[in-house]
Structure formats: C-alpha cells, structure tokens
Amino acid sequence: MRTLYYLFQTAVKNFWHEKLINALTVLTVALGLMILGAFTLITLNMDLSLRQWAKGFGLIVYLKDNMTLEDVELLKEYFKKDKDIIEVNYISKDEALKELKQTLGAANPILGGFEENPLPSSFELRLERRALEPLRIKQKAEHIRQIAWVEDVQYGEKWLSSLNSLSKGINVIAIILGSVIFIATAFVTYSTIKILFYRRAEEIETLKLLGATRSFIMLPFLIEGLFIGILGGIIGLFTLQGIYMFATSKIIEFLPSIKGATTSFPFTAYLLPPFTGALMSLIGSIFAVGRIRY
Amino acid sequence: MIQLSNVSKYFDNEYVLKDITFLIDKGALVYITGPSGAGKTTLLRLIYMAERPDEGNIIVAGWDIGKLSRNSIPFLRRSIGVVFQDFRLLQNITIFDNVALALRVQGGRPKDIKETVSGLLSDIGLKYKANDFPQHLSGGQQQMAAIARAVVSKPMLLIADEPTGNLDPDASANIMKLFREINLRGTTVVIATHHRELFRDTGKRVIYLENGRIGKDTIG
Numbered sequence: 001m002r003t004l005y006y007l008f009q010t011a012v013k014n015f016w017h018e019k020l021i022n023a024l025t026v027l028t029v030a031l032g033l034m035i036l037g038a039f040t041l042i043t044l045n046m047d048l049s050l051r052q053w054a055k056g057f058g059l060i061v062y063l064k065d066n067m068t069l070e071d072v073e074l075l076k077e078y079f080k081k082d083k084d085i086i087e088v089n090y091i092s093k094d095e096a097l098k099e100l101k102q103t104l105g106a107a108n109p110i111l112g113g114f115e116e117n118p119l120p121s122s123f124e125l126r127l128e129r130r131a132l133e134p135l136r137i138k139q140k141a142e143h144i145r146q147i148a149w150v151e152d153v154q155y156g157e158k159w160l161s162s163l164n165s166l167s168k169g170i171n172v173i174a175i176i177l178g179s180v181i182f183i184a185t186a187f188v189t190y191s192t193i194k195i196l197f198y199r200r201a202e203e204i205e206t207l208k209l210l211g212a213t214r215s216f217i218m219l220p221f222l223i224e225g226l227f228i229g230i231l232g233g234i235i236g237l238f239t240l241q242g243i244y245m246f247a248t249s250k251i252i253e254f255l256p257s258i259k260g261a262t263t264s265f266p267f268t269a270y271l272l273p274p275f276t277g278a279l280m281s282l283i284g285s286i287f288a289v290g291r292i293r294y
Numbered sequence: 295m296i297q298l299s300n301v302s303k304y305f306d307n308e309y310v311l312k313d314i315t316f317l318i319d320k321g322a323l324v325y326i327t328g329p330s331g332a333g334k335t336t337l338l339r340l341i342y343m344a345e346r347p348d349e350g351n352i353i354v355a356g357w358d359i360g361k362l363s364r365n366s367i368p369f370l371r372r373s374i375g376v377v378f379q380d381f382r383l384l385q386n387i388t389i390f391d392n393v394a395l396a397l398r399v400q401g402g403r404p405k406d407i408k409e410t411v412s413g414l415l416s417d418i419g420l421k422y423k424a425n426d427f428p429q430h431l432s433g434g435q436q437q438m439a440a441i442a443r444a445v446v447s448k449p450m451l452l453i454a455d456e457p458t459g460n461l462d463p464d465a466s467a468n469i470m471k472l473f474r475e476i477n478l479r480g481t482t483v484v485i486a487t488h489h490r491e492l493f494r495d496t497g498k499r500v501i502y503l504e505n506g507r508i509g510k511d512t513i514g
Contacts, residue, residue: 211372212399294367
C-alpha cells in the first residue's frame with residue numbers, strides 16, 4: 001500500500017514536471033471526448049424525438065359498414081391481445097362525424113351535402129416504441145388488412161421510414177465516430193507516454209539496477225496516463241455541458257415547440273467522458289510502456 | 295560470492311570476453327583492470343545481469359544466473375549495489391530521495407527509510423546536502439551519494455565501474471577510502487578501473503583483463 005502511495009506521488013510529480021506536454025495531451029483528449037459526447041447527445045435527442053413522436057403514432061384501421069357491435073368487441077379484444085399494441089381506441093361513425101364537425105365547423109357546407117354519415121367507423125391503435133420499425137409496421141398493417149371487417153389501414157409510412165433512416169444514420173455515424181475517437185484518444189495518450197518513457201530511459205535503467213520490479217516502473221506511467229484521460233474527460237465534459245446548455249437555450253428561443261423534444265444533460269453524460277478517457281488512456285499507456293525487459 | 299566458469303560473451307560474432315573463470319570469495323575486495331576495450335564493463339554487466347553470457351556459467355550470491363528467470367532479476371539486483379563513473383543519480387529528485395529510492399523499490403517503511411538514509415548521509419558527510427538536487431553537488435559528492443544509494447539496502451555485493459573516472463585525485467582518494475570501509479563491514483566489493491595507482495600496494499587481489507581474456511590474477 002505504501003509503495004502504491006509512493007508510486008502515486010511519483011506519478012503526480014512526473015505529471016507536473018512534464019506539465020506542458022501533458023496539458024496539450026489533456027486538451028487533445030478533452031476535444032476528442034467532447035466531440036464524442038456531442039454525438040452521444042445528438043443521438044439521445046434523436047431518440048427522445050422518436051419517443052415523443054412515437055407516443056402519437058398509430059395505425060388507423062377503417063372498418064366496413066356492416067359490422068355489429070359484437071363484431072367490434074371481438075376485434076377490439078383481438079387488438080388488445082397483440083403485444084405491440086399498447087392502446088386501442090374505437091371511434092364509431094357518429095364520433096368520427098362529431099370530430100369532423102368540430103374540426104371543420106358545424107355550418108361547413110361540405111357536410112351539408114351528405115344525406116347519410118359518409119365516415120367509416122375505425123380503430124386507432126397506438127404501438128410500442130420497439131414496434132416502430134418500418135418493415136414491422138408494414139407487415140402488421142398488411143396483416144390487419146387481411147381481416148374481413150377491415151376496409152383499409154393507414155399510417156405515416158413515408159414519415160416513419162425517413163425518421164427511422166435518419167435515426168439509424170446518426171447511430172451509425174456515432175458508432176464510427178465513437179470508435180475513431182476511442183482509438184485516437186488511446187493513440188494520443190500512447191504517443192505522450194511513449195515520449196515520456198523515452199525521456200526517462202536513464203531513470204528506468206537506474207530503477208532496474210536498483211531492483212525495481214516491472215510494476216514499480218510501469219505504474220507511475222499508467223497512473224499518469226489515467227490522469228490524462230480523466231482530466232481530459234472532465235474538461236471535455238464541462239465544456240460540452242456549457243456548449244449544450246447554451247445551444248439548447250438558443251434553439252428553444254427560436255423554436256419553442258422543440259422544448260419537449262430536447263433532453264436535459266443526462267447523468268450518463270457525466271460519467272461517459274471521464275470513464276472513456278480513463279479507459280482509453282490506460283490502454284494507450286499500457287501499449288506505450290510495453291514489456292519492460294531486464 | 296561470485297563464480298564464473300568458462301564464461302564467454304560475443305558481440306557481432308566477435309568475442310568481448312573469452313573463457314573467463316574465477317572465484318571471488320565473500321567479503322573480498324577485488325580490482326578488475328585492463329586497458330580500454332579489455333572487457334571490464336562487460337564483465338561487470340554480466341555479474342549484475344545487464345547481459346547474459348553466451349557460454350559458461352555464472353553464480354552470484356548463490357543465484358545461478360543461467361537458471362534465473364527474468365522475473366527474478368530484480369530480486370537478485372537487490373543483493374547487488376552498482377556504482378558508475380557517471381553517477382547516474384536522478385536529476386529531478388533530491389539527494390535524500392535518490393538514496394532512498396533503493397529502499398523504496400523494496401517497499402521499505404517511510405519511517406525506516408528516513409532513519410536509514412539520514413544516518414548513512416551523516417556517515418558520509420552529506421547530511422547537509424540531503425535536500426539538494428544532484429546538479430548542486432560536486433562530482434565527488436555526487437559519487438558519494440551514488441555509493442550511498444548502492445549500499446543503503448545493505449547488499450552482499452558492491453560493483454563499481456570506473457568509480458573515480460570523473461573525479462580529481464582528492465575526491466578519488468575519498469571514494470576509495472569509502473569502498474574500503476564498506477568492504478571492512480563485510481560487503482564484497484568489485485571495482486573495475488584502469489587507474490593502477492588505485493590498487494597499487496593495497497595487498498588486494500587484482501584481475502587483469504587483456505583482449506577479453508584473463509591475463510593475470512595477482513595481488514596489487
């Protein structure tokens with residue numbers, strides 16, 4: 001334990017001794033993690049938007065006119081048993097007309113032209129978030145269309161497809177960018193620790209002659225790498241938080257309707273940059289120090 | 295303490311040491327001498343395992359070097375103190391910390407380290423320099439500190455490679471006196487030097503190396 005404490009002290013001293021190169025590395029790591037964090041936030045916001053939108057998304061199942069109330073109940077039970085459907089609302093012909101009148105105004109001349117109620121009865125089906133895959137919805141709509149009482153099924157097919165593609169695209173970019181930044185962070189720390197390792201080559205030789213074990217020699221470098229990663233993560237995090245708060249407040253100022261669709265700075269975002277920075281810098285440092293040979 | 299049997303070492307297919315055989319007893323003070331390039335430094339490097347022999351067998355402090363795993367090397371080195379011509383003190387830490395380093399690598403307790411290092415620095419007259427950095431000390435003082443670092447953990451064997459090479463005659467005399475004192479306390483001391491006046495009339499064993507072979511093994 002006391003050796004560990006001594007090595008930690010050594011790492012702090014060494015870190016301070018090489019403050020310029022370490023500061024530059026910390027800032028580079030901070031920048032990388034900030035970009036990574038920004039993409040994570042964009043992905044989270046995109047997901048939140050999808051969730052918000054999904055709440056209002058549903059299938060509208062138009063029914064044929066000759067259905068009895070018993071048929072309607074049977075069909076309702078059938079929909080309720082479907083695990084993808086979270087809410088089933090029946091809208092009778094009369095209710096549909098009432099809604100239309102409310103929308104258009106009771107005195108609208110269009111409505112006066114009909115002798116009978118022209119609107120069909122329908123079911124509004126709200127779906128689970130996981131079911132909002134374009135292909136899955138399409139299959140479900142086709143399946144429902146096969147039911148004898150069903151006249152037609154409608155949903156925002158193109159919208160859903162576009163939004164889904166956008167979401168997937170951003171996820172792919174986030175994964176690629178994330179991987180690149182992961183590797184870049186490790187490489188930046190690797191380079192710095194390698195330089196520091198070479199600069200201290202004589203010191204390492206002396207330590208070897210004094211009987212220092214591999215871990216005794218390696219640990220200060222690994223701790224130094226961890227400092228770089230964690231500090232880079234913390235700086236990246238708070239810079240990102242500042243930019244995010246400023247940006248969202250400005251966006252909401254111009255587009256107040258977007259307010260519900262933006263996430264507050266999530267808790268995971270507080271942990272992600274320092275943790276990622278620490279992990280990648282540690283990996284970079286391990287590779288930089290390599291195998292110490294006697 | 296040190297036993298070499300038919301030891302040879304080659305660099306680029308040319309031998310640097312050839313067929314070296316000798317035995318150094320525990321508690322001895324032995325000089326290894328010879329002209330530049332005779333193989334003195336390589337011989338010492340073989341003893342403290344900075345090099346491995348290409349042929350032959352070496353036993354140091356009971357450790358058979360040929361059978362020693364690389365993981366065990368640090369533990370062998372803890373029984374050997376090494377002193378160099380260029381001191382090799384770490385420039386970014388104080389004299390106290392330089393000396394203490396040998397105990398810290400062995401996981402010594404801070405209180406014990408403080409006591410031992412302070413006592414040793416007092417013994418060699420460097421207590422007042424304990425908090426100075428090496429570059430603020432004279433060459434002789436730096437070599438004193440380097441020797442203190444080499445012996446602070448009470449090794450069985452002390453090896454010195456041209457320890458007076460960078461020092462003036464007075465400083466050299468002090469350093470050699472220190473080696474003799476260390477030897478009197480029971481530590482085996484092996485000193486490589488090409489300065490004949492250092493071992494002349496000492497009555498100590500001198501091994502002469504010539505072109506990588508033992509030319510003479512005599513008393514100085």
